[in-house]
Amino acid sequence: MTDTPDPCDLLVDDTLILTLDGEDRILSSGAIAIRDRRIVDIGPARDVAARWTPAARIDGRNRLALPGLVNVHNHTPLMITRGMIEDVGLAPMYTPGIPQGHWLSEDDAHALSCLGLYEVLRSGCTTVVDFYRYPQSLARAAAELGVRAVIAGRVHDADPAALATGRYEHLTRIGEASLAENAALIERWNGHDGGRIRCDWAPHAPDTCSDDLLREVAKLVEAHGGNIHTHLSQLPNEVEAVKARSGLTPPQLMDRLGLLDRRLIAAHCIHLEHDDIALCGRSGMTVAHAPIGNAKGGRIAPIVELAEAGARIALCTDTFSGDLVEAMRWALSMQRIHRQGHVLDARTVLGWATAAGAAALGLGDAVGSLEIGKRADIVLLDRTSPSLAPLVDGYGLLVHGASGHDVDTVIVDGRVVLAGGRLALADGDAIVARAQAVANRLWQRAGRHPIG
Ligand SMILES: [Zn+2]
Structure with a gap:
């Protein structure tokens, strides 16, 4: 037969x-x-x-x-800062003299998101977590280019204008507006195209969100499901601000507010105190490791120690470069420098960029x-x-x-x-030209004149 x-x-x-x-x-x-x-x-x-x-x-x-590779933390609109932020500051939200997120229009965010998603696809990434202001622009770009995406807004209540000068002013109206933006995103885009696009909640960081706002996010995540995406112990000033406010380290604060658990995907985890490593490990959280971004700030996250303590590790580019292959190489090499010895191997790091990222996102049965x-x-x-x-x-x-x-x-x-x-689904040359035009306008506003 x-x-x-x-x-x-x-x-x-x-x-x-x-x-x-x-x-x-x-x-x-x-x-x-x-x-x-x-x-x-x-x-x-x-x-x-x-x-x-x-x-x-x-x-x-x-x-x-x-x-396909899985990039668990990125902000495509911040493409506008790359190639410049690396030499003048750390995270854009804390750095004056560069285009700020609140300068972007919805259309600008879409143009930059198309550029960022083009780059990640071009480098073999098929799933990307992308969160920033105007998250519906990010979702629309992901829908158009065909990438699998987890999209969120940037939830915070710290006033960015004050933050750029080193002051923390938590304003209820900013927090409410960012929650409303994320809720509208979920309403419109969650589950789009057979689930190719999913929407989550992303409180920006424990210093840029007040305790009340973080408690509110914890409730919303409980009702919605999915992951919590954030930045954790990224910068010394974040750690100092959280300690001054609460007497706790950033992981301790997140734990107290019910956010430090297996749903949490936290970028960076660089400036940890010793007890933080055990706490993060016990929680089963995932560290979104951004080795290239870490290195630009001069210090690498202790991911081998975190993994040994039980934390899960996945990889991300966090805006600087969309090339997760490059991030794999940096992740491995930086740990060998950090530990001054032969730690990790290629298969382990490739697993972080595939199955581990998928599992962290609850997509282990679907991709990886x-x-x-x-x-x-x-x-x-x-x-x-x-x-x-x-x-x-x-x-x-x-x-x-x-x-x-x-x-x-x-x-x-x-x-x-x-x-x-x-x-295959969009004009890549037009995407690059449109993003350059946005950069020309916003960098001129910041006092720089792009050569392009
Ligand atoms: Zn980030």
Whole structure:
């Protein structure tokens, strides 16, 4: 009896596949069949091709297939500060003399978000957490470009104008406006496109949110579900301000207010006191590790110690560069400097950028590895790139040698969103030009005249 092949939407055929599944299966000549947004078959190319009649086919020869990378913390509108903020200050919200978030219009936020999401897709990231002002602009950009996204607003009640001069003024009207913005985002965008876009709550940081506002967020998260995204122990002045206000360190304050638990994804965790490490570890929270951003501030988060204490680690770019491949390399190398020894390995760090990020977001059953039943979020790297040879175990070269620029094709939810390095659903050249025009205007307002 001969089985008749079933129809499928897309077949990635005859390619080298690193599945990153539970057994770390590697298929030297494999194929992936996709139907209704999901992987319905994966295995040796000859077997898979015989079982399916695809509507479209991608020739995977000279390609390397990986699960899409997961970037657990980013703010695309802050792209406007990169290349400048690194040498003049730390986080933009605390730095005068640069374009400030409250200068952006909704349209500006959309233009910059398109740029940021273009860059992350171009570098092999298929899931990104993005939060800032005008979150509906971020959601719209993610919907248009085809990336999987978790979007939130920037909830805070500290007055940004006062903060840029080093003063904390918590104003109820600012807090209420930011809560309303996030609530409207959830109402409009949560679950968009079959769940490709999800919306969460993101209190900016324990110093820029008052205790009352953080308590309110805790209630809202309890009712809504999803994650809590924040910045934690990012800067010495944040730690000092929280201690002056409460007598507690930032992790202790978050714990007291019911926010330090497995739902929390906290960027940075750099300026921790010793007891904080054990507290964060016990909570099961996830550290969104931003090694490139940490390094620019001159100090790296103790992520090996945090992991040993029980915290979960995932990776992010936090605006500076959208290249999570680069972030993997920095994460590993910076810990070897920090610990002055041979800690971590490439496979561990690749896991932080895939399955660990997916698990932190509650998406462990959906993305993070290439397996039957999961969403078809797949990245194809160009094996003719000189930085992708010689491949031996695959993992080492990916982390120590590859670059996001080796990415050729990106599939999200079974749809090709990047092909030959170019966006499939939007005009990448127009996105870059539009973002530059926004930057020209806002940097001129800040007193600088861009050369572009
Ligand atoms: Zn951030």
